[in-house]
Amino acid sequence: MELVFALVIGTLTATGVFLLLRARTFPVVMGLTLLSYGVNLFLFASGRLTTGGQPILGSTDNYTDPLPQALVLTAIVIGFAMTAFLVVMALRNLADNDDDHVDGKQPKQDAHTSKLEREVTGK
């Protein structure tokens, strides 16, 4: 279970970081979401992974730590609110700059590629 769990966290984080480094706001938002999933799972694992455990000391041999679950819950709520805000910011950026590049403006395209693009998109 540990291996699967670690791989999931690793994949989520790696994908998140990769998307975070993209130049468009939409992949960046997706990247941050995936990153926060990875982080939440990681926090959850910081209380050790047990199945069928009880969160009360002394009741069974199989004890699970309840505190990381409370931390994860807080982190989920905060991450959700922040993502919602970020989506609004990204939309505002799109509306203000007519472009969803993270720096507001696209780098200038040379004539050849823009001609190609016109041909491809039919604009």
Place this chain on the structure above:
Amino acid sequence: MNHWLTAPILIPLLGGILQTFMGYAPMSLRRTLALATTVLIVVATLGLLFMADDGSYRVYAFGNWQPPFGIVLVLDRLAAFMLVMTSVLALFCHLFALGGADEGNRQFHTLFLFQLMGLNIAFLTGDLFNLFVAFEVLLIASYGLLMHGGGTARTVPGLHYVVLNLVGSAIFLISVGMIYSVTGTLNMADLAVKIPQVTGENLHLVKAGGMMLLVVFALKAAVLPLCFWLPKAYAHATAPVAALFAVMTKVGVYAIIRVYLLVFGDDAGELANLGMDWLFPLALITLAMGVIGALGANNLRSLIAWQVIISVGTLLAPIALGSREGISAALFYMLSTTWTVGGLFLVATLIASNRGGAADRLITAPKMRHRTCLSALFMVGAVAAAGLPPLSGFFGKILILKSVEPGANMAWLWSVILIGSFLTVVAYSRAGSIVFWRTVDGHLEAKDEQHWPTSFAAGALTALSIVIVALAGPINEYTDAAAAQLLDTSAYLEILDAPMVGEDN
């Protein structure tokens, strides 16, 4: 248990909630209530300052849970000092905002008060996870404030600011998880007990967690590789917001002082003084970077934004060395630089509003209005910020220079700070002479729209630099005592045995 500790959190919370529901009330009523809330915060924090001055720790345990099981608020000299610094700055920023900056968004006062609440929680909390929550509270309010006032110029810097801080939050959570997985606690006092006992493989885990925590705090404090978001964001924010943000980087500095002196301090066994050998050169490079940025700035507000980075570098260098004198000097300089930079942001905005189309860009323009008054204010601010005698920045820098012991560190610190200060003076004189002296023929078409709150707030905040000089003795005694209290970590651990309500003692 001391219930007064919750006052700096509850007052802005309740005041902010009140403002939320008053979005359609008359402007004058909203402004009066909002300003009254900020005045109340100042009174409460001053009360806490006098309370903390006896040198003991005061604890408030939420829900009467014995620490380390519940969240605690802890008041000591450093926390009270930060609270007063923030609330006084906020009072003048708020007053400035009444001059018209609060129009255009019904929730400006709400966000402003929630921002103060987040800052106050961060200064008072004694729990690492609660510190994360405080960061999030102050950040989400700051996102709103940064975007306040509209204008497309703010969108992109705002987006960068939000994304960077969200990544910072993710790293914060990872490091909190790593530290918790080994120590099983997040209470700072309890961490200070548990960290020295960590051995073997777990040591690396805690070490990695601690270093990641330093990355997060360095991002908040805008230390060099993580400082490039700041100049754009601050230079584009509305004046009172930019001035209030002068304290935001200090939250990062505060967190470094609190966590690294207490949890990874001299008594932390194998993890003693974790990361401080990294912080010292980084602080000096940050200072140098700030000076270069200030020299290259093409408008007044980005010049001042780079001044924020200069002051972070100057502050962190003595903190990284960790001597009592150094921490005391850093606290003194922090008070001076926060108020001065805040005042300069306000003055720069007044200058911009009196220069017509040229605004605060460093270009020749027709003669501005109110030139004498504004140039005097700018000079006071610039002298205090650059650290020239006789104003407060000079005393702060002298204390920092005096605090290092002779050696390689001293050579580096002295040369970087002194050359940096000289070049800062050059940057300010260049900016001042272009803005105030080099004029072209012509006249300004825009009407004179000066309101008394804006001029008064900008003048008073700048003049606080003179007040610091007048009170330099008592302030320095206080910061000395605060530094001594910080380095004596054994007293902090006694909060673990603090009696709860209802126990027989």
